[in-house]
Amino acid sequence: MRKLLAAFAGCLVLTGCTSQVGGAAVPAQKPPASLDCVPAGRVAPEGAPYCYRTPDGFTQLATESTSAVTTSFNLPRARTVTGFTERDSIAVSVYKLEVDSDKLPSDQLRSALLGTANEAMAGVYRIGADVRQTVVSGSRAYLMPITGSGYTADAVVILRGHTQLEILCRYDQHQAEVQRGCAQLRDSIRVLDFGRP
Known part of the structure; x- marks a missing residue:
């Protein structure tokens, strides 16, 4: 469980994340079987x-x-950034977990993500109390509002088996555009399980 927590804290340190996130042990939607994104x-x-x-x-x-x-x-296996500037961008980072997150209860995952992130980033970032669970790409996901360093962000943490994927949507001058882009990215993203470590 510590590896799961450290991954989220590591993301905040590496990318200065701020975002909004929105899922049960078995999501209502079926996860994708392959990476079938539009070319x-x-x-x-x-x-x-x-x-x-x-x-x-x-x-x-x-x-x-x-x-x-x-x-x-606590370092991402892959990271991509798309957007306008560093402060108006969407960062997507993926981590390989040692535990199968699909077997962990939702309340335990939520508490772990919140507790670790707040402890690691005390005085630098603040995670809002409105952490919501939803489903993204057929997997459990948590939406978290984050503030800090002169800008605001919405974080989405997606958990699928041994995969922890984070979408960090930061905005400063282009809030409407970044939030629109985040919605498009969440709708189009496909996430698979890394498989057993």
């Missing part, structure tokens, strides 16, 4: 268990992948 505008980092369509009007700012051999538990 036009498709973003799919090599070796990563996710893909999505770049939101309308957004530019791909960065794509990073890390070898499974050199990745520590």
Whole structure:
């Protein structure tokens, strides 16, 4: 469980996340069996268990992948950033978990994510009390409003088996555009289980 918590805290440290997130042990929607994202505008980092369509009007700012051999538990295996500027962007990061999150109760996951993030980022970021569970790409997801460092963000943490994927939507000057882009990205993203570590 500590690995799960550290992954979220690590994301906040690495990307300065702020976002909004919105899922039970068995989601109502069926998770995808393959990464079947639309080819036009498709973003799919090599070796990563996710893909999505770049939101309308957004530019791909960065794509990073890390070898499974050199990745520590709190560093993302892959990270992509799309948007306008660093402060008006959407960062997608994926982590490989040592535990199967599908077997953990939803209230335990929510408490772990909230507690670890608030403890790790005390005085830097603040996670709002309105953390909501929803389903994204057929998997449990948690929506979290975050504030800090002069801008606001919405975080979506998606859990699928051994995969923890985070969508961090930061906005400063382009709130409406980034929130629209986040909605498009959440609708188009496909997330698979990394499989057993």
